[in-house]
Amino acid sequence: MEFSLNSPALFIIVGIILLLVTAQSVFFLIRAWKAGKEMGMATATLRKTVISSAIFTIAPAVSILMGVLVLSKKLGLALPWLRLSVIGALTYELTAAESAAKAAGTSLEESAVAVTGEQFLNISIVMTLGIIVGLVLVPILCKRIQGGMVKMRNKDSKWGEIVTAALFMGMISAFLGLIFTDISTGLAGWGKVFVMLVSAVCMALFGLLIKVTKWKWLNDYALPICMLIGMASAIPITNLIGG
Amino acid sequence: MKRSYENQIHIDGRVWGAITGVAIVMFPVLVALLYHLKPDWGVVLKGLIGVAPIFWTVGLIEVFTYIPMLGAGSSYLAFVTGNITNLKAPCAMNAMENAEVKPGTKEAEIISTVAVATSSIVTILIIALGVLLIVPITPILESPELEPAFNNILPALFGALGVVYISRNWKLAVAPVTVMLAIYIILPMLGVQGLDGLVGILVPVGAIIAIAVARVLYKKGKI
Numbered sequence: 001m002e003f004s005l006n007s008p009a010l011f012i013i014v015g016i017i018l019l020l021v022t023a024q025s026v027f028f029l030i031r032a033w034k035a036g037k038e039m040g041m042a043t044a045t046l047r048k049t050v051i052s053s054a055i056f057t058i059a060p061a062v063s064i065l066m067g068v069l070v071l072s073k074k075l076g077l078a079l080p081w082l083r084l085s086v087i088g089a090l091t092y093e094l095t096a097a098e099s100a101a102k103a104a105g106t107s108l109e110e111s112a113v114a115v116t117g118e119q120f121l122n123i124s125i126v127m128t129l130g131i132i133v134g135l136v137l138v139p140i141l142c143k144r145i146q147g148g149m150v151k152m153r154n155k156d157s158k159w160g161e162i163v164t165a166a167l168f169m170g171m172i173s174a175f176l177g178l179i180f181t182d183i184s185t186g187l188a189g190w191g192k193v194f195v196m197l198v199s200a201v202c203m204a205l206f207g208l209l210i211k212v213t214k215w216k217w218l219n220d221y222a223l224p225i226c227m228l229i230g231m232a233s234a235i236p237i238t239n240l241i242g243g
Numbered sequence: 244m245k246r247s248y249e250n251q252i253h254i255d256g257r258v259w260g261a262i263t264g265v266a267i268v269m270f271p272v273l274v275a276l277l278y279h280l281k282p283d284w285g286v287v288l289k290g291l292i293g294v295a296p297i298f299w300t301v302g303l304i305e306v307f308t309y310i311p312m313l314g315a316g317s318s319y320l321a322f323v324t325g326n327i328t329n330l331k332a333p334c335a336m337n338a339m340e341n342a343e344v345k346p347g348t349k350e351a352e353i354i355s356t357v358a359v360a361t362s363s364i365v366t367i368l369i370i371a372l373g374v375l376l377i378v379p380i381t382p383i384l385e386s387p388e389l390e391p392a393f394n395n396i397l398p399a400l401f402g403a404l405g406v407v408y409i410s411r412n413w414k415l416a417v418a419p420v421t422v423m424l425a426i427y428i429i430l431p432m433l434g435v436q437g438l439d440g441l442v443g444i445l446v447p448v449g450a451i452i453a454i455a456v457a458r459v460l461y462k463k464g465k466i
Contacts, residue, residue, distance in 0.1 A: 021367065024320065025320060027259065029364070031248075033353075035248040045354075048342070049341070049358055050357060057361070060366075061330075064370060082267075084370060087322070099291075099294045102290070118281070118282070121275055121282050128267065132302075133302025134306055134322040135322060141310070145306070146253075161345055163454055165346070168412075170449035172404060172449075175328070175401040176420060178439065191395070196405075203403040203406040204406050207410075231395055231399045237391070239391075
């Protein structure tokens with residue numbers, strides 16, 4: 001069979017792999033739902049988690065789809081579709097693909113020149129192996145790490161809670177810092193900071209509204225709404241200050 | 244005897260991890276077989292050397308950082324379906340917050356798994372739909388008017404998420420946020436570039452700072 005970037009065979013392979021990954025997600029969803037019910041959790045709580053998580057996912061998923069578009073110009077649709085639906089994220093996949101493309105004597109930016117079958121194979125191997133660590137290590141280490149956390153919580157439950165909160169804070173602080181990385185370039189570099197502030201103020205207002213009106217149901221929609229408002233504000237902000 | 248959820252989830256996670264892991268790795272193998280292609284291992288090695296040292300380190304760090312945060316079920320899933328920092332972890336955090344469950348508890352494990360599973364399914368569906376409709380939606384997704392919105396998804400996400408967590412744990416937040424701001428503001432001024440790629444390593448750095456400060460405050464009875 002002659003190689004083509006967008007041959008139906010590639011889409012069939014990717015479709016089968018993604019069906020398996022979807023089956024895993026559905027299996028875990030059902031397993032957790034049943035365990036929750038057995039534990040006495042309310043159906044309404046579980047249902048609300050499904051709905052709010054689905055709504056929350058839409059905007060980031062569309063941005064991931066844009067990543068598929070970026071990569072598809074050089075690699076066709078099938079491989080980016082697979083790689084951005086599983087394991088990686090655009091930053092990783094783009095870097096891995098570019099590193100492999102350069103090693104193969106081409107570049108993702110040269111989208112006018114199509115990759116050969118061999119280059120495509122080399123790139124797909126680098127993308128697969130470059131981001132495989134989590135996939136291998138989680139089955140080996142997850143039980144041990146979880147066991148350690150359980151032991152710590154059994155010994156001192158409050159300290160266990162604080163450690164988990166501190167881990168969350170580590171993630172949030174690193175990403176908040178990242179937002180400030182361009183401010184030394186001038187006013188245009190402040191764009192991300194202004195967007196963050198719009199989103200933060202929006203969330204604070206939602207918190208206030210929920211407190212005053214006691215509309216607790218709003219909690220489920222506050223984050224996705226504020227995220228969208230923040231993203232929308234980026235359009236006039238960028239037009240105003242550049243960047 | 245019926246196994247507890249906590250034990251069963253590790254068995255399920257390992258079995259499914261093996262199935263989907265092998266399936267994902269099979270992609271290049273099938274491409275090679277189908278088109279009678281042979282990889283150039285020199286090129287592969289050169290390409291891997293460019294990314295593996297940093298990606299494998301970040302991968303190792305992510306395993307130790309996100310498993311305690313997310314719990315077992317959602318970790319088994321999130322490390323297969325990817326996009327952890329920009330989607331799955333915030334989604335699970337938001338779900339646990341809304342369900343008013345404390346991270347680390349059995350209830351949180353359930354909520355986090357339901358959130359990550361839902362998010363994974365929705366992501367796969369949206370991308371599949373996008374691939375199917377790629378021709379009509381490309382002009383919309385690539386429109387210069389919308390470009391700033393999609394370039395600012397992380398500030399919009401972490402601005403909102405930050406308000407919730409920092410207002411609740413501000414004593415834990417002060418030190419890591421200050422250090423991270425200093426790193427990200429001062430280093431670019433000194434000409435250091437490429438800090439975006441370091442965020443995976445800086446997450447546990449922030450966590451260690453927060454845990455160290457928390458230990459001191461906890462011992463003094465201030466938190």
